[in-house]
Amino acid sequence: MNGGAVWRASRAAVKRRRVQTVVIGLVVFCSTTTVLLALAVISAARAPFDDAFGSQRGAHVVAAFDPARASPEQLAATAHRPGVEAAAGPFDQAVVEIPTPFAGRPPGPLTLVGRADPAGPVDRVELLAGRWATAPGEVVVQQPFRGWDDALLDKPVTTGGGLRLTVVGFASSMSQSAGGWVTPEQAAALNPTGRQMLYRFSDAATEQELTAALGTATEGMPEDALASAQSYLVLKHAFSAGADAYLPLMTVFGVLGLVVAVLIVGNVVSGAVVSGYRHIGVLKSIGFTPRQVVVVYLTMVSVPAVAGTALGTAAGWAASQPLLQTAFSGIVTGTAVIEPAGWLPAATLLGVPLLVAVAALVPASRAHRLSAAQAISAGSAPRTGRGLKVQRRLSGTRLPRAVSLGLGQPFARPARTALTMAAIMLGVVTVTVTTGVSSTLDKAMTHADDRHTHVDVQMAEFTGGATARRLTPAQTEAMLRATPGAERVSSRGLVRIALVGHTQWAFVNFYGGDDIDAPGRLQVVKGRAATGPGEVEAGPAFLDQHGLELGDRFTLALEGRRVTVTIVGEELQGNARAFTSNDATRALVTADPHVAEYDVQLAAGADPKAYLKAVTDADPSLSASVVMAGTDGGIVAIKSFTTIFTVLLSVVAALGVFNTLLLTIRERRRDLGMLKSIGMTPRQVVTMVVTSVAWQGAVSGLIGIPVGIGVHRLIVQHVRIMDFPEGMINVWGAPLLTGLALAGVVIAVLGALVPARSAARLPIAEVLHNE
Numbered sequence: 001m002n003g004g005a006v007w008r009a010s011r012a013a014v015k016r017r018r019v020q021t022v023v024i025g026l027v028v029f030c031s032t033t034t035v036l037l038a039l040a041v042i043s044a045a046r047a048p049f050d051d052a053f054g055s056q057r058g059a060h061v062v063a064a065f066d067p068a069r070a071s072p073e074q075l076a077a078t079a080h081r082p083g084v085e086a087a088a089g090p091f092d093q094a095v096v097e098i099p100t101p102f103a104g105r106p107p108g109p110l111t112l113v114g115r116a117d118p119a120g121p122v123d124r125v126e127l128l129a130g131r132w133a134t135a136p137g138e139v140v141v142q143q144p145f146r147g148w149d150d151a152l153l154d155k156p157v158t159t160g161g162g163l164r165l166t167v168v169g170f171a172s173s174m175s176q177s178a179g180g181w182v183t184p185e186q187a188a189a190l191n192p193t194g195r196q197m198l199y200r201f202s203d204a205a206t207e208q209e210l211t212a213a214l215g216t217a218t219e220g221m222p223e224d225a226l227a228s229a230q231s232y233l234v235l236k237h238a239f240s241a242g243a244d245a246y247l248p249l250m251t252v253f254g255v256l257g258l259v260v261a262v263l264i265v266g267n268v269v270s271g272a273v274v275s276g277y278r279h280i281g282v283l284k285s286i287g288f289t290p291r292q293v294v295v296v297y298l299t300m301v302s303v304p305a306v307a308g309t310a311l312g313t314a315a316g317w318a319a320s321q322p323l324l325q326t327a328f329s330g331i332v333t334g335t336a337v338i339e340p341a342g343w344l345p346a347a348t349l350l351g352v353p354l355l356v357a358v359a360a361l362v363p364a365s366r367a368h369r370l371s372a373a374q375a376i377s378a379g380s381a382p383r384t385g386r387g388l389k390v391q392r393r394l395s396g397t398r399l400p401r402a403v404s405l406g407l408g409q410p411f412a413r414p415a416r417t418a419l420t421m422a423a424i425m426l427g428v429v430t431v432t433v434t435t436g437v438s439s440t441l442d443k444a445m446t447h448a449d450d451r452h453t454h455v456d457v458q459m460a461e462f463t464g465g466a467t468a469r470r471l472t473p474a475q476t477e478a479m480l481r482a483t484p485g486a487e488r489v490s491s492r493g494l495v496r497i498a499l500v501g502h503t504q505w506a507f508v509n510f511y512g513g514d515d516i517d518a519p520g521r522l523q524v525v526k527g528r529a530a531t532g533p534g535e536v537e538a539g540p541a542f543l544d545q546h547g548l549e550l551g552d553r554f555t556l557a558l559e560g561r562r563v564t565v566t567i568v569g570e571e572l573q574g575n576a577r578a579f580t581s582n583d584a585t586r587a588l589v590t591a592d593p594h595v596a597e598y599d600v601q602l603a604a605g606a607d608p609k610a611y612l613k614a615v616t617d618a619d620p621s622l623s624a625s626v627v628m629a630g631t632d633g634g635i636v637a638i639k640s641f642t643t644i645f646t647v648l649l650s651v652v653a654a655l656g657v658f659n660t661l662l663l664t665i666r667e668r669r670r671d672l673g674m675l676k677s678i679g680m681t682p683r684q685v686v687t688m689v690v691t692s693v694a695w696q697g698a699v700s701g702l703i704g705i706p707v708g709i710g711v712h713r714l715i716v717q718h719v720r721i722m723d724f725p726e727g728m729i730n731v732w733g734a735p736l737l738t739g740l741a742l743a744g745v746v747i748a749v750l751g752a753l754v755p756a757r758s759a760a761r762l763p764i765a766e767v768l769h770n771e
Helices: 003-016 018-044 047-055 072-080 184-189 207-217 232-244 247-275 277-285 290-327 344-369 372-380 386-395 401-412 414-446 473-482 540-546 583-589 608-618 633-667 669-677 682-716 734-741 743-760 764-770
Strands: 061-065 084-098 108-114 126-130 138-142 156-158 164-172 180-182 194-201 226-231 454-458 486-499 506-513 524-527 535-538 553-558 561-571 578-582 595-602 623-626
Touching (some): 018 047, 018 247, 018 344, 018 633, 047 232, 072 084, 072 194, 084 184, 108 184, 108 553, 226 232, 232 540, 247 344, 247 414, 247 633, 247 682, 401 682, 414 682, 414 734, 473 486, 473 608, 486 583, 506 583, 540 561, 578 583, 633 743, 682 743, 734 743
Parallel strands (some): 108 486
Antiparallel strands (some): 061 194, 061 226, 084 108, 126 164, 138 180, 454 623, 486 506, 486 595, 524 561, 535 578, 553 561
């Protein structure tokens, strides 16, 4: 038998089993989309940083030394210590204060490093716009990502000490070795407070290796010569912090999608083999070898699998772009290109069909073992076994006949029933996980929604507005309070501040006014809110990256002042480079309130539009808008994607039920015809078919709910940028569990309705005549 005959038989099998072909295609489409999205987030969280860091020969450690304790000659000698792969420096390092917003940045300290050019053996700084500083009075500013407005170039900025600098370029260092770069002569004139060395080490995979390598490089240096050291692993963690929030969720859904696809494909092929025994016998009797028969069934699966994979890959690739934009919003990405790995489409296009073929091979091998005579006789012989025994026992109960027949029917094919129940169970797991995650996030957002109407008023210098400010911050606050409709007014000051002992600056939000618990302020889940002078609160990402815990103290430096603060509260979430304090603490470090925005709580019945008009009339430079509750972008994105995945996997599970019942009805056409001939009504047929899967859905639900609860807890406890308290994790009340208990039944019944109606419409005469 030649290959053409095999292909014609395969093509005929695809056409003959159109419904199963569509089912396989849809299942593979949904699963491929899910898997590709999961892999896209995983790859983007790691590869872009590594690629950009490698191309710049990034520094494994950026070290700052006290110039009074380490001479340039001593520091240069460290480049030749064992374990040092390459080094650059020493470079003079100075910190200047910028009292006003500049180049798209808020006011605060700016760390300047003197470098003659951006090249070198370590930390090859990449110019994004403009040119490198070549003369005194020029500065190149580090920018957090590409695409900065070139119109901000050639703008002068004046430091707190009166030095006038012109921004001649924007650049990016994946090592984040400086806030800006000036000429070596300019840095020396700024009375540098540190000398910078940039190191690459032979062993730099872990923090322990970096610590040991730095210790070897600086061995013999004077005590306390090393002022600070920044590891590239901290920057790598910060880079992927947003994406890491999605990783547990995406991984779970990706695995679920693959497992469900394997179960359903195996079930489809197994059913096709069992229901096609006679067809298998015919193929073998006309000369098809056992191997060619298996090829026919594998081709029957592969055609829709390849089509579903291609469409799923395209859909997943398109959906990955907005997902990654959300995951990396607000992250310092530098020159890294945020996109899924280019090999992902090829991996899914090759890997998913291969996995489907392997899943189909096991049941298809049954067709390989049967002889032609066995296949034909098996296809025409009446069925016996445990299914009939169970049905006989159930017929002795008081249950309606249609119900008893439906309850016993799945026992005729226990393996098929087990695969179907497994698919339904995974669907219930998915629904449970999504319900839990959504409930947890709803509780997290409830804190910000106090059911009052709020107006957000932003200052011009923080919005990039071209209109000159008409009112001072003090006059603005007085105007906001005096405008009819205002009930409470709170302020948020934003300052970029230095942390003593750390090379990178941080943002600090200083809250004040009538209501320090403003809606924009993050919820404190451990400890208490920072209400007194010298108190701060921070999120888990900030604490992790700076090695801090609740109760620890660290020192802030701004405008020549140093203030030691205590961490009194841990926030639910937060930026890795930002923390929160209050106006009393702000007064200790600067006299300027640095107000970025005001939050105005309107009185009941106040007209928001009238208030907005009054504000902009008083000062056209102000940007005022009504705050929409529950619009945290990251949380909304997570809820949206969990919902999408739940729909996809629930549809897949329902398609599994749909396929199982179609196979069962095909096998039991003669039985159904006989039942209808002795008086079973179409409604009773529907009842029988639906009952046969409803109890499977109920049992699958009872198994899937505790599994889903466990998976939900695993996910929320491993979202590294958020720290959910137990009250937000334990969301399982009686009403919610009752609803979830019905999820399996709903999935099963939805998949059963169309086949049940098809069974009810079977014509008696045609069925019995064909048999």
